Amino acid sequence: MANSKLNNLAEVLESVVIRFVGDSGDGMQLTGTQFSDTSAMFGNDIATFPNYPAEIRAPQGSLYGVSGFQVHIGSVEISTPGDEVDLLVAMNPAGLKTNLYAVKPGHTIIVDTDSFTKKNLEKAHYESNPLDDGSLSNYRVIEVEMTTLTKEALKDIEGLDNKSITRTKNMFALGMVYWMYDRSPAHTIEFFEKKFASKPNIIEANTKVLNTGLYYAETLELIPNAYTISPAKMNPGTYRIIMGNTATAWGFLAAAEKSGLELFLGSYPITPASDILHELAKHKHFGVKTFQAEDEIAGIASTIGASFAGDLAITTTSGPGLALKGEAIGLAMMIELPIVIVNVQRGGPSTGLPTKTEQSDLMQALYGRNGESPVIVIAASTPSNCFNYAYEASKLALEHMTPVILLTDGYIANGSAPWKILSTEDMPPINNRIISKATENWHPYDRDDATLARNWAIPGTAGLEHRVGGLEKDRVSGNVSYVPENHEYMTKIRAEKIKRVQDYIPEITTEFATSGDLLVVGWGGTYGSLHSAVKHMNEEGYDSIGYAHFNYINPLPKNTETLLKQFKKIVVCELNGGQFANLLRMKFNDIELIQFNKIQGLPFGNAELMEKFKQLLK
Amino acid sequence: METTAEKKYSYKDFESDQEVRWCPGCDDYVILRSVQKALPEMGIDRKDVVFISGIGCSSRFPYYMNTYGMHSIHGRAPAIASGVKLANNDLSVWVITGDGDSMAIGGNHFIHVLRRNIDLNIILFNNKIYGLTKGQFSPTSLVGQKTKSSPYGNTQPPFSAGELAIGAQARFFARIGGNTPKEMTEIFIDAEKFKGTSLIEVMQNCPIFNDGAYSQFTDKAVRADKQLYVEHGKPMIFGTDRNKGLILNKLKLEVATIGENGVTEADILVHDATESDPTLHQMLVRMQDPIVTGIIRMYKDITFEQRENESMEQVKAKSSFHKTDDLFFSGDTYEVH
Known part of the structure; x- marks a missing residue:
């Protein structure tokens, strides 16, 4: 050339x-x-x-x-x-x-x-x-x-x-x-x-x-000009281009290797999540077992079975599939087994807009089950950090013995970005709770004092034979119990177990201003749009605007309330009708929140965000 | 039955500390005890035994077994059990289900588990009624049957579990009366030995909501004449006088009497459970007089997990990826300085 x-x-x-x-x-x-x-x-x-x-x-x-x-x-x-x-x-x-x-x-x-x-x-x-x-x-x-x-x-x-x-x-x-x-x-x-x-x-x-x-x-002289785009200033290292769904799949590969467990995926094809199944199906060389089930329910049911038997077990789906999996998530929560449910969100409700993006499954992830059934909910925010959050979802599930719902969306799942490759060796350790032999007076529902997580006694281990099930269980023995006080105790301890995860996740921080006139709040896949809009505002001289992006939804980071209170106005930007805003209102009912919502199956545009922020700063 | 290995267990080793809470007189007690008696004969370690159930009266079963167990959600036990077996092929995995659990709410999992042929043992407690919800008709209830939800008679034609299962490519199907524990125990042992999905339908009497549903086949007084207990390789003979047997007349199975119309024992069909063609097995399943019990079909086929494992070994042998880093740093990477 x-x-x-x-x-x-x-x-x-x-x-x-x-x-x-x-x-x-x-x-x-x-x-x-x-x-x-x-x-x-x-x-x-x-x-x-x-x-x-x-x-x-x-x-x-x-x-x-x-x-x-x-x-x-x-x-x-x-x-x-x-x-x-x-x-x-x-x-x-x-x-x-x-x-x-x-x-x-x-x-x-x-x-x-x-x-x-x-x-x-x-x-x-x-x-x-x-x-x-x-x-x-x-x-x-x-x-x-x-x-x-x-x-x-x-x-x-x-x-x-x-x-x-x-x-x-x-x-x-x-x-x-x-x-x-x-x-x-x-x-x-x-x-x-x-x-x-x-x-x-x-x-x-x-x-x-x-x-x-x-x-x-x-x-041809038809082309009036040509541009060159010089290389970007990026941190030194080895990079590759990765799609969000691939990064999610690889995060699980890394977590399986790190935890010393075999990886099991039970899944049913659904847009836009199927690429995770396709990717993991390629990796039999790492001993990955992918099981394409007969339906969404069998996808998660086989996952629960594999978890019971000691695999790092995950299932992948999108909104309608998450609805079908609700009852089984409740079972996994009840029997306190580690599984990860990935929901690559798409436009809803019902079949909705399968190939478009949206963040409208947040409430479903948090509450879409019968009874009091809290689970950990986290969300990835860029194509490449899908890797980190798939890894983190596995770590939290295994260390806290609970289902974890990982939310991504069609936008980051199908989008690609440079990824500074992370070596599995450099990832944080994962301490699974498998026990290899019975201690004296062992019970299946004995809990760790700090996390309240129970132990993981897997079939094939002599002396730990036990039964679990969806019926309420006695707080110690795990046997079926209809005792009223026991049910209340168990309901509370299952909630407390999830709440204590706060002690094991990072605090929320702000980018740009740390206090001031306007805090932009986002969660999940909107990071790119929101970050870039606030950055442009900052470059234009608006220095009292800060940005907080949430990856941990349930539980929220410990310092959430303190951070929100550093700003005069707060605008929560979401690709839905205001679900995260409502969650924050429920938790912190004295904080006033402004909403900026878009429900078009498309990501936020830079111009519309900046216009809104400028209007709020007037 | 293996005789070389010394028996490690008695049936008592498989009893849990939980009080059994089924209604008095229920056949479920017979099934529970038959399973507990069969397990010590199988030469497997208690630590390797897993019972997975769905929802319904029968699905309380795992709580009563001193093994690993899970009382799961309605209809999903075959899918959960599939996950258990795929995670650890060395386990002996049992599914406990009922007619509503397996053929109504869990119908999809039921047919697909049979199609795949994962090495599971499924005991189907078929009492032709919903017991735990107190007496509605089930997918195996008869047309005209009066139940709480069909006070003027059931209008939905029933499934036959065996027909459905063999239609879904079941390789192992057995049927047994809920009041014949000796044969039941033997069938459970054979089912465990069989590599692939084994389905055992127990004609289980519910004394509360559907008492006598099978009495025309299972009552001691009529059993010999109304049940044909088949055994692989043996002529299909039954009757109080052991003089009746099955012959094939054109495309239909018929009952013939030995010694009448020139019929000799040599004319009686010999049962071949291992035949891959399921046509005759389906005909046996459909017979009503007599009803056929015993192992009707036992066709040896490659299991799902064998296929998966072979494929995995081949991929591993060819692959240059041993650790995840080999993958992450492979192909189109580039350096930023």
């Missing part, structure tokens, strides 16, 4: 948001992933956000069949996939129509003009061709006959049918974007060589089209 020439043209920006959109069969997810992986290897910080339809192959060209992938790359710290787009690559009219709103005026749109046929325009509900009618005059539109050029490039390669040829046009688009941002195609070519090892003509075709797109962008 002619870097010297490029540098002359380069307009150095801190960060750029690029969105690839097309039909769900156009390969936009692959295109976006390749671009973000390549950029990360170049040293950029990145954040990505795939946005795809619930239908696997929606009718071609339709508005609801549009699949998109957004990537935010930068030479500075990037904490969200961005809300306004600098470059939109639209492979068809439907993609243009549904995504134009996000493009910054004056910025660039690349379109495949071959797809702007009368039929496709009709399907996208365009009355006239936007490429001709002047409606895009505020944007820099780059029209490319991508399909035609792709076909031309591949005319000499044998053994390719028409479908395989047109399928590679996404690589033409990727090649153009690589050139614009001064990226090498080498990583992507390597990817073809691995993925299509047995199909040399497919490797050749994709490589050819990728390079053709790249050369096309280089030589």
Whole structure:
């Protein structure tokens, strides 16, 4: 690549948001992933956000069949996939129509003009061709006959049918974007060589089209400028790009190794949680047992069985599945066995918006069971810290002998970010409570004085034969008990056990101002959006705004109340109707809270947050 | 029965300190004692025995066994037991369930556990009624049966546990009367020896809500003529005079009398429990006069956990990942300086 020439043209920006959109069969997810992986290897910080339809192959060209992938790359710290787009690559009219709103005026749109046929325009509900009618005059539109050029490039390669040829046009688009941002195609070519090892003509075709797109962008003067994004300043170390769901799966792998237990996953496929099952199913070499059960209930029931028998046992699901698992979570809580339930939240209620993000399962996680049944609830906040919180969920479950619900969401689960790789050796120890022999006067419900956790007596251990069950049990022997005072005692001690977890979790801290006029409060997957908005406020000179982000929901950190009281106003920002705000109100009823809620299946945008914060600071 | 190993236990070693609270006269007592008598014959350590139950009268069972046990939630015992067995293949895992627990609320787990063929032993207490909730019809109650929730007669046709199970690919299915403890004990021992999911349906009398549901087959006075107790490799002969047996007439099983119409003992079908084709087993399950008891099907097949373990060993042998760090630091990583 002619870097010297490029540098002359380069307009150095801190960060750029690029969105690839097309039909769900156009390969936009692959295109976006390749671009973000390549950029990360170049040293950029990145954040990505795939946005795809619930239908696997929606009718071609339709508005609801549009699949998109957004990537935010930068030479500075990037904490969200961005809300306004600098470059939109639209492979068809439907993609243009549904995504134009996000493009910054004056910025660039690349379109495949071959797809702007009368039929496709009709399907996208365009009355006239936007490429001709002047409606895009505020944007820099780059029209490319991508399909035609792709076909031309591949005319000499044998053994390719028409479908395989047109399928590679996404690589033409990727090649153009690589050139614009001064990226090498080498990583992507390597990817073809691995993925299509047995199909040399497919490797050749994709490589050819990728390079053709790249050369096309280089030589055509249609492209008005090019940008280079220099590497971000990140802490030294070994990095990789990781998706939230992969990070969750790996956190469990690390926890199993550290605790010396075998990992068992009982699960039933559900969007957007299935990738955790897929990932763990690959790792039989670590002795991981994945059990795809007949339904959500069997998923958690098998998990309870595996935990009873001494595995680190987890189950993964999303909102509707958590509803089905409620009774079984109650059983695990009652018999005080360690399990982890991962809920990758999606838009609800009911089937809701399976492929969109939301934080509306918080109350369900806390209270969605019969009876008084407290469990630990924690939430990850970035794609890469899904690793840490999956590990932490396992540690808390094993050390406190309780179910732990780990909340992530579609946004961080499918998003990817650089991860400074953590070695399992450096992770904190996990002390499981398995006992290997009976001590004198041993009872299954004997408790640790500090944590109130019982011991874990697993089948196969002589002398510890015992029965557990969902019926209320005697406080000492564990035998069935209907004694009124015993039930009250047991209800309270199960609650106290969870409350005492406060002594084993970090205190909540603020970022930016530690006291002042406005505290922004968030929890879970909104960290990137909220952090970035408060950071911008701070850079604009608003120095009395602080930010507190909660990863521990039940129990809350010990100092929560003290921290909240350091600010005049508190705004709780959530992608739901105000569930965390209501939880805080219930716990601290003399603190006034303002809510900022968004329930659109989308993450917060930077602009809307800053507008709200500025209004509150007036 | 193994005779080489010295018996470590008597049935008393499997009694827990809990008082048994079933209604007087319930067949559940017979089943409990038969299990406690069968266990010492199996050559397994008490520490390795796990009983998992669902909800219902029968599901109190684990509390009465001095082994590991879990009284779980309604219908889910097969799924919980599957988790136990997959976590530790060395355990002897038993599921205790009833007709409502297994075929109504837990129907899905029941068919899938049989399909997978995990090495579990399932004892199905079929009393054709809901006992713990006090007398509603169950999925095995008869059409027309008057119960608390069907005062004018049940309008839902029943499942046959055996038909359902074999349809769901059960490799081991046995049926036994709740008042024949000797045969029951032997079946439990065979079920434990069998590698794969074993289902034993006990025709269990509920003296309170459905008394006499099986008396036309199980009463001592009629048993010999109304029950055909089958044994693998033996001709299917029954009757007070041991002169009746099963023959195949075209596509139907029929009862023939030895010595009549030229029928000799050689004409009587010999029971083959190990046949993979379940057609004849289904026909035996469906017979009503006589009703067939004993081990009807015992087809040896690879178990789920054998498949899983083989696959895991193959993956491990080929993999270069030994520790999680090998994975975390593999592939597309990059250095930031």
